[in-house]
Amino acid sequence: MSVQKKNGFQFPVYRISRLPNGLRVATAEMPHMTSVSLGIWAGAGSRYEPAPLNGVSHFIEHMLFKGTRRRSPLEISQAVEGIGGYLNAFTSEESTCFYSKARHECFEDLLDVLTDMYLHSRFAPEDIRKEREVIKEEVAQYYDEPQQYVLELLNALQWPAQPLGRPITGTFHTLDGMNRRHLTSFLHEHYRSGNTLICAAGRITHHQALKAVQAMAGKFATGKPPAFVPATARHQGPVVHLHWRKTEQTQFALGLRTCSRHDPARWALRLLSVVLGENMSSRLFQKLREDSGMAYSIQSSVSFFADTGDLVIAGGLDAEKLGPALEVIWKELEDLATHALRAAELRRARDYLLGQIDLSLENTESQMMNLGEQCLGLDGFMKPDEVKAALSRVTAAEMRAVAARFFRPDRCSLAVISSDKSLGRLALRELPGNPQLVQSLSA
Template sequence: MYQVTRLTNGLTVATKEMPHMASVSLGLWVGVGGRYEPDALNGVSHFIEHLLFKGTKKRSAKEISQAVEGIGGYLNAFTGEESTCVYSKARHDRFDELLEVLTDMFLNSKFDPAEIEKERGVIKEELAMYLDQPQHHVQELLTETLWPDQPLGRPLTGTEKTLDAMARADLLNFLRTHYVTGATLIAAAGNLSHKRVAKVVARVAPRFPTGKRPRFVAADNAQTRPRCRLFTRKTQQTQLALGIRTCSRHDERRFALRLLNTILGENMSSRLFQVVREDRGLAYNIYSSLAFFDDTGDLVISAGLDTDNLPRTLKLILGELRRLRNAPPTASELRRARDYVVGQIDLSLENTESQMMWLGEQLINYGKIIPAPEIKRRLAHVTAREIRDVARDFVRPERLNLALVSPLKSENNLARLLRF
């Protein structure tokens, strides 16, 4: 059973009791990420995430790691467009120690100038590493193409320019104004008691800075024709990412989109995998994926292939998108897609870490917990015609965006293919 307690200062505590488990997973979430950043501070959320590991008033960076790893646990973090999370996992009887380490990192990090400079260099190396990977670079390029000149289109890591310009005062000011109780959630899952977790958190809650969750800049979805972006570099393959702007996570059509994505390219029995790889051998891997945000979303088709096969592969991809618009999937195809998604939901909630992640994502993104059985019920009611209709809503020329990292010198001939 999921339980949620909202403390008087605005801090939220959520748990999933799993008494049969040996572990407990704990996450300290903040409903702030890349799209909350002004242009000049692009990458500040990710920078702060790194610096939370670099020493507090009573622990060095090494001692932070030792405090968790020394009790048989592990510690990690991530930054997204709309949230940041620092999390850990250990044996259930070590919960108090995990909570003490995470709150120490969150409340007492020193942001030592020497550590800031070191980490600035580390993040630049991370940025260079991603740009050296064409399959990652093409996704960054697509993001810029889907959401030009706005926060959603900027890299979460920031750029060399913004990283170089970011001062300690900028980091501390963003932390002070954004990492507040109204945006903060402590989520835990495992062999625990909600009552006890809420009581322990309540003791440290007064130390958290109070405030309401900040707002972000709304997405600008203006687009009147297909867009194509090419980055020319000497590579063995062309990396392709075709993005389609869709709807937000609050839109009822998201359930039909989830099944459409499975039919299109989520697994090895999908249409794209069968047509492009199995039938014609044009790519080693091709897949589609969904991303939902608070006010918009996207469906992305990704592939790596021989440059000579690019026009043919792109025509096949567009042919499958056209097919989704023209006719509903068969009853058996719909059944398989639904069974796959339902199975993936169940498998994704098997352990304490995945349950903690579910809690955090639900409460940060929706402000409430939508139970898995309710999501499965909604998926069960999606019809084949609704899948066709949602394809007609979103698979349109003015929503198409193509990004390529390739030896090609020009994308002009490809841009003409982005038509229905």
């Protein structure tokens, strides 16, 4: 196994192969590790769903744990946990991943279990009925967590009447409308070899992984899966959604529509998010928590999709402090759009991201996740050094120009969950432009 070393540290060796049927195999060789993380990725998620089937991708994710022709649900768990590993999955807007981690010598065991789930799940009607109720409990749990539900309200504002604006889990109504035919038809249409990736990171060679996958590649259905519904530009911000609910704390999420993962501006946006609220030395954490004591939680994040993206600032505070907090936030957004970042602040933000990248190199699961996301999202892979170089090239002037491009009232949406019904007028007053107000009551 070849090894890349720098300053004594062994860097992973990345390789990607595409088989004749379109199935891809990607590996991050980490010979110094004792574990291997393995994921099977499907390039399909909630963006691919028609409105009546909202949540079907997530429903399928659950059903793949409910038994195959060879294994019961318990036997699936025992096959991985019995060798000291663990098994999990997630659904996002553009992909679904089933993954596991164990000692490196158990790689073929993990591959056997995951491919069995991916290819041979039973979708028994009784299991579907029971799992529907389980997922409805998951939906209810998110609804009962205002800090989570406010993000769903924000998505609906930013992406109205389109898949990106719908909850990944679906709703009680759409879940009740799904049957076995809906699940299996969506699975057969979207889980094809051409958009499936098998990704491994850890103490394994690319040859070893490729040979194991080739032995079962013929079992994957061929064909090109349907495309997702593109995001529309119908958003006319700023828009405010005030959701009345009896809560002790007001939760808010301010979103700004930005750019896709293919836009060069994404590097500046990653740095701008750090400057705003990704760590304790960020501007908003210092001003809203440390200096004024307005909020306990305040953070920013960025998301990039195939054709669009967003930057979100979210937090929790007392209702009467929402107005002052929004004023502080918008002033910081305006400052970043009109003034170049100071050299020391840019250096700290960049060094933070570079350090986070280095820390992720030590974990086989994060390596597998990063490799899988890039292979599906970019149809290729940027090595960590290439990502770090792209971040290092961003200038203060470029960050100001990107902030001026995106930090604008017409790109803004604000979702608020609170028991104070007067916050609607307050939120409208603090946001620039000509905000529209939408109000709703808890069910």
